[in-house]
Amino acid sequence: MTPDEASGLIVQPESVDEVPVVEVSHVSKRFGNHQALDDVSVSVYEGEVVAVLGPSGSGKSTLVRCIDQLESIDGGSMRLDGELLGFEERGGHLRPLSDAGRKRQQRRMSMVFQQFNLFPHWTVLRNVTEALVRVHGRTATDARDRATVLLERVGLAEKADAYPRHLSGGQQQRVAIVRSVAVDPRILLFDEPTSALDPELVDEVLLTMKDLAATGRTMIVVTHEMEFARDVADRCVFMADGKLIEDRPAEDFFDDPRSTRLQAFLDRSGRKNSGSA
Ligand SMILES: Nc1ncnc2c1ncn2[C@@H]1O[C@H](COP(=O)(O)OP(=O)(O)OP(=O)(O)O)[C@@H](O)[C@H]1O
Numbered sequence: 529m530t531p532d533e534a535s536g537l538i539v540q541p542e543s544v545d546e547v548p549v550v551e552v553s554h555v556s557k558r559f560g561n562h563q564a565l566d567d568v569s570v571s572v573y574e575g576e577v578v579a580v581l582g583p584s585g586s587g588k589s590t591l592v593r594c595i596d597q598l599e600s601i602d603g604g605s606m607r608l609d610g611e612l613l614g615f616e617e618r619g620g621h622l623r624p625l626s627d628a629g630r631k632r633q634q635r636r637m638s639m640v641f642q643q644f645n646l647f648p649h650w651t652v653l654r655n656v657t658e659a660l661v662r663v664h665g666r667t668a669t670d671a672r673d674r675a676t677v678l679l680e681r682v683g684l685a686e687k688a689d690a691y692p693r694h695l696s697g698g699q700q701q702r703v704a705i706v707r708s709v710a711v712d713p714r715i716l717l718f719d720e721p722t723s724a725l726d727p728e729l730v731d732e733v734l735l736t737m738k739d740l741a742a743t744g745r746t747m748i749v750v751t752h753e754m755e756f757a758r759d760v761a762d763r764c765v766f767m768a769d770g771k772l773i774e775d776r777p778a779e780d781f782f783d784d785p786r787s788t789r790l791q792a793f794l795d796r797s798g799r800k801n802s803g804s805a
């Protein structure tokens with residue numbers, strides 16, 4: 529047991545026999561002289577929603593980008609369903625995976641970014657079906673059927689033939705979420721999916737994410753939306769200066785923060801929220 533575990537700052541779920549969907553173990557990452565991730569460990573189990581919170585520059589995006597193989601790591605290891613990410617073990621040695629191997633692993637995860645990154649010259653339907661057909665080998669009919677069902681579920685079926693520029697930011701982000709879900713990833717990674725939206729469009733996207741969580745999707749959500757985190761996440765993780773400071777069930781995280789840094793962060797966020805209300 530680490531000192532943080534002993535002090536109750538890190539509380540892992542009880543299902544310790546289960547293999548986590550994602551396991552991050554003592555990961556470090558530097559950009560030049562800057563330690564963006566410093567000995568970070570966190571596990572996410574099947575069906576769990578884990579919210580990642582923390583001040584700007586604390587390493588939240590870097591963490592999910594490392595998991596998604598968009599950044600390499602300098603130390604530690606990560607596993608997806610027990611399989612080493614980014615490396616392979618051969619003859620007792622670790623070797624970096626080939627590009628093809630890394631892409632194969634990436635296909636089992638989906639990331640939703642702050643900027644929705646839809647292709648502007650493709651219709652909504654094609655934005656959703658393209659990867660299904662080209663990367664995941666579905667037939668065009670199968671992909672279209674699947675996309676239609678998912679678009680219906682988020683109330684956007686009638687926009688299937690529209691182009692992204694004809695959609696609101698909230699609608700575009702819901703399409704981006706549908707695109708990510710359509711490929712049936714083992715884990716959905718969200719990096720501040722509502723930060724680029726006008727305030728009145730935030731709720732519709734959060735509602736879509738809440739629905740996803742309710743269907744048992746495994747999710748890591750980097751967010752500044754405290755209410756969403758409290759309401760939807762099973763666990764909340766607090767990062768500061770590249771370190772994972774606290775990992776607790778959502779209720780305890782907000783009602784009984786242990787570390788002074790999390791207490792100060794929540795106080796500041798509360799003041800900001802009530803100040804802007
Ligand atoms: N590609 C990069 N090159 C150099 N430094 C980087 C790079 N990406 C991130 N960093 C630095 O690493 C640190 C962590 O960045 P990161 O984007 O993970 O923070 P964050 O917690 O997501 O912040 P925010 O809430 O502002 O999105 C920051 O100091 C950032 O400047």
Ligand SMILES: [Mg+2]
Binds near residue numbers: 588589590
């Ligand atoms: Mg970020």
